Amino acid sequence: MKFLSGFSGFENNFSRFVNRFSYEEKRRSLGENAYFCGKIIFMRIDIITILPEMLEGFVRCSILKRAQDKQLAEIHLHNLRDYTADKWRRVDDYPFGGFAGMVMKIEPIENCITALKAERTYDEVIFTTPDGERFDQPMANTLSLHKNIIILCGHFKGIDYRIREHLITKEVSIGDYVLTGGELAAAVMADAIVRIIPGVISDEQSALSDSFQDNLLAAPVYTRPADYKGWKVPEVLLSGHEAKIKEWELEQSLERTKRLRPDLL
Numbered sequence: 001m002k003f004l005s006g007f008s009g010f011e012n013n014f015s016r017f018v019n020r021f022s023y024e025e026k027r028r029s030l031g032e033n034a035y036f037c038g039k040i041i042f043m044r045i046d047i048i049t050i051l052p053e054m055l056e057g058f059v060r061c062s063i064l065k066r067a068q069d070k071q072l073a074e075i076h077l078h079n080l081r082d083y084t085a086d087k088w089r090r091v092d093d094y095p096f097g098g099f100a101g102m103v104m105k106i107e108p109i110e111n112c113i114t115a116l117k118a119e120r121t122y123d124e125v126i127f128t129t130p131d132g133e134r135f136d137q138p139m140a141n142t143l144s145l146h147k148n149i150i151i152l153c154g155h156f157k158g159i160d161y162r163i164r165e166h167l168i169t170k171e172v173s174i175g176d177y178v179l180t181g182g183e184l185a186a187a188v189m190a191d192a193i194v195r196i197i198p199g200v201i202s203d204e205q206s207a208l209s210d211s212f213q214d215n216l217l218a219a220p221v222y223t224r225p226a227d228y229k230g231w232k233v234p235e236v237l238l239s240g241h242e243a244k245i246k247e248w249e250l251e252q253s254l255e256r257t258k259r260l261r262p263d264l265l
Contacts, residue, residue: 043146043197044074044120047186048112049153050091052077054183064191067200075190080104083111092156101157109152109163116150125150125169126189127159128182132171135185139172140192151189153182215264219252 047055058064059075067073081089084107091109092102113125123146133139143149152159152168164171174185195201222233236248257264 044148046076046150048078050080052079058187063195067194073194084108104159106160122148127152127168127171128185129154132173135172135174143193144196151186153186155181216253217256219249
């Protein structure tokens with residue numbers, strides 16, 4: 001294939017790419033414990049935040065709403081201020097050492113996590129933080145296999161480090177930049193995780209062919225009309241020849257990945 005020259009080590013990518021078109025192949029290749037096993041997975045995500053109103057609309061729209069309506073997932077928001085004994089409902093305090101900024105206190109976070117753990121067992125207690133492990137598609141796939149997870153949204157200068165040492169099981173970043181709070185990161189993670197639970201998206205092959213599932217960018221997609229003002233859809237996509245279409249899709253994925261995201265190669 002004309003785009004394969006210059007791509008070293010892509011034999012495995014080719015195999016994985018072709019298999020993405022067969023649901024049963026993906027199931028066999030990844031095994032019964034993988035996301036693509038075809039089982040209906042019920043998942044619960046508890047998000048701890050000081051700004052629940054920032055997430056209320058998001059978790060009740062689009063794919064997340066569909067997942068909850070189908071009873072494939074539950075997403076619960078917890079206002080951290082409800083777990084403080086401070087009559088002013090304060091959740092932050094000044095840091096020791098005279099550093100700048102404010103720090104989220106231990107007590108309300110510990111109270112909330114303890115209350116949730118008293119009701120069920122959690123697979124992960126995740127803290128959203130810029131210095132965490134980079135969130136990506138493989139991590140989303142793995143987390144989608146879990147039954148219950150907690151996501152703690154960071155704020156201010158951070159949380160008392162003892163929480164990270166004793167209660168957090170995974171620290172996650174969505175990128176090398178700083179946001180006002182972890183709510184946007186929690187929203188990104190929840191959407192990426194829930195949408196790949198089998199049954200949430202009606203066409204599961206669509207999830208299999210997303211960018212990054214094979215460490216490649218997705219090929220271009222087109223819809224009607226086939227010719228718009230002289231802008232034409234590639235002829236191969238109109239041919240009905242499945243093998244040639246698959247070959248074209250792989251070529252396009254490889255070419256786009258090399259051009260736009262060479263770091264993935």
